Amino acid sequence: MKVLVFCALVAAAAAWPNFGFVNDGTGGASDAQKQHDVNYLLFKVYEDVRDENLHKLGETFDPEADTSHYSDNGEAVHKLVKELKDHRLLQQKHWFSLFNTRQREEALLLYDVLEHSNDWQTFVSNAAYFRNHVNEGEFVYALYAAVIHSSLTKNVVLPPLYEVTPHLFTNSEVIQEAYHAKMTQTPGKFRSHFTGSKKNPEQRVAYFGEDIGLNTHHVTWHLEFPFWWNDKHEGYHLDRKGENFFWVHHQLTVRFDAERLSNHLDPVNELHWEATIEEGFAPHTTYKYGGEFPSRPDNIHFEDVDGIAHIRDLIILENRIRDAIAHGYVTAHDGSTVDINNSHGIDVLGDVIESSTYSPNVEYYGSLHNTAHIVLGRQGDPHGKYDLPPGVLEHFETSTRDPAFFRLHKYMDNIFREHKDSLTPYTKEELEFSGVAIDGVSIDGPLETFFEDFEYSLVNAVDDTPQVADVAISTVVSRLNHKDFSFKIDVNNNNDHEVLATVRIFAWPHNDNNDIPYSFNEGRWRAIELDRFWRKLSPGVNHIVRKSTESAVTVPDVPSFDSLIERTEAALSAGSSEVDIHEFVSAVGVPNRFLIPKGNSEGLEFELVVAVTDGKADAAVESLHENTVFNHYGYHGVYPDNRPHGYPLDRRVDDARIFHDLSNFHQHTVKIYNH
Numbered sequence: 137m138k139v140l141v142f143c144a145l146v147a148a149a150a151a152w153p154n155f156g157f158v159n160d161g162t163g164g165a166s167d168a169q170k171q172h173d174v175n176y177l178l179f180k181v182y183e184d185v186r187d188e189n190l191h192k193l194g195e196t197f198d199p200e201a202d203t204s205h206y207s208d209n210g211e212a213v214h215k216l217v218k219e220l221k222d223h224r225l226l227q228q229k230h231w232f233s234l235f236n237t238r239q240r241e242e243a244l245l246l247y248d249v250l251e252h253s254n255d256w257q258t259f260v261s262n263a264a265y266f267r268n269h270v271n272e273g274e275f276v277y278a279l280y281a282a283v284i285h286s287s288l289t290k291n292v293v294l295p296p297l298y299e300v301t302p303h304l305f306t307n308s309e310v311i312q313e314a315y316h317a318k319m320t321q322t323p324g325k326f327r328s329h330f331t332g333s334k335k336n337p338e339q340r341v342a343y344f345g346e347d348i349g350l351n352t353h354h355v356t357w358h359l360e361f362p363f364w365w366n367d368k369h370e371g372y373h374l375d376r377k378g379e380n381f382f383w384v385h386h387q388l389t390v391r392f393d394a395e396r397l398s399n400h401l402d403p404v405n406e407l408h409w410e411a412t413i414e415e416g417f418a419p420h421t422t423y424k425y426g427g428e429f430p431s432r433p434d435n436i437h438f439e440d441v442d443g444i445a446h447i448r449d450l451i452i453l454e455n456r457i458r459d460a461i462a463h464g465y466v467t468a469h470d471g472s473t474v475d476i477n478n479s480h481g482i483d484v485l486g487d488v489i490e491s492s493t494y495s496p497n498v499e500y501y502g503s504l505h506n507t508a509h510i511v512l513g514r515q516g517d518p519h520g521k522y523d524l525p526p527g528v529l530e531h532f533e534t535s536t537r538d539p540a541f542f543r544l545h546k547y548m549d550n551i552f553r554e555h556k557d558s559l560t561p562y563t564k565e566e567l568e569f570s571g572v573a574i575d576g577v578s579i580d581g582p583l584e585t586f587f588e589d590f591e592y593s594l595v596n597a598v599d600d601t602p603q604v605a606d607v608a609i610s611t612v613v614s615r616l617n618h619k620d621f622s623f624k625i626d627v628n629n630n631n632d633h634e635v636l637a638t639v640r641i642f643a644w645p646h647n648d649n650n651d652i653p654y655s656f657n658e659g660r661w662r663a664i665e666l667d668r669f670w671r672k673l674s675p676g677v678n679h680i681v682r683k684s685t686e687s688a689v690t691v692p693d694v695p696s697f698d699s700l701i702e703r704t705e706a707a708l709s710a711g712s713s714e715v716d717i718h719e720f721v722s723a724v725g726v727p728n729r730f731l732i733p734k735g736n737s738e739g740l741e742f743e744l745v746v747a748v749t750d751g752k753a754d755a756a757v758e759s760l761h762e763n764t765v766f767n768h769y770g771y772h773g774v775y776p777d778n779r780p781h782g783y784p785l786d787r788r789v790d791d792a793r794i795f796h797d798l799s800n801f802h803q804h805t806v807k808i809y810n811h
């Protein structure tokens with residue numbers, strides 16, 4: 137790595153383009169140059185930047201000198217610089233939590249500066265300058281959010297967060313070993329173990345909540361669809377953000393229950409404000425600065441959290457939301473009503489519950505989800521007596537480590553279900569696709585999960601200076617994967633012309649934890665989405681083959697930080713303007729190795745369902761069938777599918793015969809093995 141960094145400095149100095157602030161859509165720099173800059177801005181983020189040019193910018197740039205380079209005429213930068221000059225910003229080398237209002241404000245001030253930078257020179261100069269002046273956690277958050285949302289960074293791949301801020305993804309024991317290796321200059325590869333002991337049944341599913349890829353998916357989703365997003369300010373609308381909030385967490389919830397089944401655990405019970413929280417939690421995770429993440433003992437009663445919320449108030453908010461569902465409308469801030477008794481209702485409700493700035497009435501419905509995260513996260517020290525830092529639930533990177541996260545989300549999910557159950561079930565006529573029938577569905581290849589070892593670097597976890605050489609330090613974690621397989625779907629199009637079809641694939645556990653088969657209505661609520669794509673069907677028989685690797689719900693592993701740097705520098709030295717890493721631009725989906733839930737040795741039964749619906753009626757945009765690599769968690773602009781997430785299984789099913797009589801719907805039992 138040492139050699140690499142040195143080469144990189146030379147390459148950067150040589151490749152730095154001459155900026156003329158030409159607005160040619162690139163912002164005045166090549167994709168490779170931008171990738172280089174972002175790599176180095178995030179490399180060893182607690183220390184001096186290891187790139188000569190960025191270093192110089194950090195020292196000499198004056199953010200306020202020329203405000204013509206900002207789309208807001210420098211409004212954001214004036215605000216941030218004033219806070220800096222007034223010594224109001226959070227110190228460096230201190231923990232940062234997005235749920236802390238003031239810290240979030242600061243991070244978003246920087247985000248605004250970057251987002252309003254018209255050209256790359258302005259963007260990168262500000263990033264380099266404020267890297268030296270704002271808290272590192274705030275900096276990382278602002279830069280990640282800006283790279284995801286800025287039009288200047290469309291092709292930039294963000295390095296894996298678990299290698300940028302490894303403390304939030306790695307157990308304390310391993311972090312300690314990493315420091316030891318660094319201090320003694322001895323390379324080390326350390327095995328990570330899941331938190332807790334076998335005496336805790338929850339440990340059997342810790343591989344799920346502590347998976348670094350799953351945590352990356354969760355944190356990236358929240359970066360892509362932030363609750364603080366303000367359309368007026370940011371200039372564009374995030375389509376169906378509220379519904380997405382429901383769907384991504386609904387999928388986490390049903391998926392976790394499926395994982396529990398293969399590990400002989402009962403499904404998660406929903407959290408209840410007036411009941412005890414049965415599971416305690418000892419995170420075995422440490423902040424880079426700020427000490428250990430707080431623990432929570434078993435069987436405690438909720439306590440009010442000073443300065444955040446009374447439990448009584450959370451119950452009142454819940455009642456108001458349940459009232460809105462029962463009424464079929466939400467009362468907006470100005471007293472008008474917003475009808476939610478329709479397909480769009482879930483979107484409004486998602487905004488209300490999270491809550492996001494899209495909530496029609498945050499004064500009345502509050503912020504149930506966000507407040508609950510803080511309240512639950514603080515139960516180890518609700519009155520601040522022990523001056524503990526925020527809990528794991530106060531960071532999207534670490535939330536799912538605590539089993540109580542899934543209790544909290546089961547609670548939210550049941551509120552959403554109350555709404556979905558209040559809608560009229562689909563009729564056979566609504567679900568039919570005239571002239572189209574599924575002849576058969578089969579799976580090519582085994583449905584088989586397994587555990588594999590995965591290694592990632594901890595070089596960014598430990599401290600050093602340019603004078604001290606890096607030694608290779610990494611950790612090896614065990615993680616779930618599955619063998620590749622393909623869906624083979626034979627569809628008959630009896631129309632005399634080509635039709636556009638949406639293919640939707642789901643699976644739900646055949647039996648519950650007592651080995652009793654789920655009814656259709658119970659099963660469909662537990663459906664795990666496996667894929668969603670569009671195809672043109674010619675008249676006659678169509679053989680569709682869809683590989684597991686093509687799934688629209690998943691993303692591949694982002695290359696390691698090392699390899700990202702290596703590839704970028706190689707591209708720059710070769711004089712190339714881009715780096716061939718386009719498939720990694722979005723990290724928002726579920727990890728592709730996580731597509732199917734863990735099986736067992738005898739084969740765990742799932743109901744596989746395929747629905748082929750009318751693509752023309754479903755489409756919200758043109759040319760859907762060409763969008764085969766589209767990742768539906770990370771779209772930009774209008775969401776391509778007009779149907780609600782989970783369609784056609786999203787509504788209550790009173791009579792399962794409706795589905796079984798549909799020729800465009802297929803269901804059969806499959807087994808997932810784990811070896």
Ligand SMILES: [Cu+2]
Nearest residue numbers: 354358385532
């Ligand atoms: Cu979340």
